[in-house]
Amino acid sequence: MLVGMTRRPRYRTGDIQLDESIKALVEQADLDGNHDLYTEIVTSAMRMGRERTDRGDVKIVNSALKELRNAFAVFAPYGDVRKCAVFGSARTAEDSEAYRMAREVGRLLADSDWMVLTGGGPGIMTAVVEGAGPEASFGVSIVLPFEPGGAEHAALFDGKNINFRYFFSRKLTLTKESSGYVVFPGGFGTLDETMELLTLMQTGKAPPSPVVLFEPPGDAYWRSWRHYVEVELLDGGLISPVDLDIVHITSDPIEAVAYVRDFYRVFHSIRHVGNKLYIRLNTDVSDEALDTLNAEFGDLLTCGTIERAEAAAVEVEDNDIPDLPRLRLRFNNAAHGRLHLLVQRLGQLA
Known part of the structure; x- marks a missing residue:
């Protein structure tokens, strides 16, 4: 029996005739199970229309749903392969130690039969893809006027590049599809992604996963971050000591990848x-x-x-x-x- 076919939707429009029409539409659509959930998705659209939802708000829902549907389709063939998201600055220079280290992390992950997810931009993100290779890489990009795009950039990911309009749907995809994280130094975007990830884990909204904060040799980026967190958050009673055990700081690509990989030994x-x-x-x-x-x-x-x-x-x-x-x-x-x-x-x- 297909999953979801016997489950009744719990969410209706309140209009018996319209609810029956939605039910009939879903039944006629030859869907692969989950009829209850598809019924509720259509019901939400109908309720928004009947509630005279502002067109701008409807556009947000429409874009997000289309983006997520496309992301699910791109990732579906690789559901059994572990993936590691790698965050870091788009401004990292190609001749920097951080760039070289990111390339090595990508290579070691691919050699361990993992795939990599990046934000699809330049700098650290491109370095990781260079190391892992296009066949083992995904780009989860945000449409920005000052970062590259188009067919040439998509070729870096062997066609596995997904463009998002909204940060929230992009970040949802990154965390949903990733089993581990390696974070290089970066700006506001990198810190935003890191702090949201730690918040999700601290609150149980994301499952336990290995999080490596990577700083190149001689760089104190993440140790300085940890000092700030200890002085301002931990000493102030705003977080618990165990919250800092979620992250692991290193400057060694081999140690970073081993930490990610070994998390799933058992x-x-x-x-x-x-x-x-x-x-x-x-x-x-x-x-x-x-x-x-x-x-x-x-x-x-x-x-x-x-x-x-x-x-x-x-x-x-x-x-x-x-x-x-x-x-x-x-x-x-x-x-x-x-x-x-x-x-x-x-x-x-x-």
């Missing part, structure tokens, strides 16, 4: 199901390792223990990698920095 992904958190594993853990996790991370639990588990019913229904081994816990949904450390500990205990 860990695969997570999924929340009701009040339980399922941690999906590439390989099962020993009884001794499970005892260690319970001893060291009991503070993450609202009750019970970290235990082995079968896939939840909804994971099976969604065919969401149900065959992988799993751990299950009642997570307190507050200590996401500690959850990040638990994932790292899994690899250490393997």
Whole structure:
């Protein structure tokens, strides 16, 4: 049975005749499941129209939906390949140490069978693509008047370049498709992307992922950033000490890529199901390792223990990698920095 076909949409227009017409349209469209969700998407459009939504607001929804649909289609053939997003300045010179290091990081990621995502611009972004090669690269670009575009630039990504009008849909795509992050020094855009990424992880809106802050040898860019964060945010009680454990600072390309890659030695992904958190594993853990996790991370639990588990019913229904081994816990949904450390500990205990 196709996923979503038996689920009833929870969201209607309130007009019985119009709701039936939308239902009939979706049923006639020969869709591959998810009828409930497509019904709700069409319903949202109809409700916006009936609410006399301003045309400018409708344009935002229209553009974002089209951009995201295109992004999903571009990434779909590569869903089983891990991808690392690399951020950094568009102004980095080709003869700089940062440029050379970014190229090396791209090469090492591709050699590890990872693909790379960049913002699709010059500087650090182009350096990474040069290292990884077009076949292993994606460009997730924002349409700006002062950065390159067109067919010649798209060729850097072997056709896998996606242009966005809005930063929010671009950043959503970068975080949705990435399993790891390497961030080079950059300006406002790089800092914006980095701080939003850390916010998403701190609040649990993004899954645990490796985040490397890379500074070339002799550069103190990220150490200076960390000093500011420690003095102004940590000492001021605005963040918790564990929040800084989400990032790893290095000046070594080999160490950077190893940190990203090794994060997934045991860990695969997570999924929340009701009040339980399922941690999906590439390989099962020993009884001794499970005892260690319970001893060291009991503070993450609202009750019970970290235990082995079968896939939840909804994971099976969604065919969401149900065959992988799993751990299950009642997570307190507050200590996401500690959850990040638990994932790292899994690899250490393997």
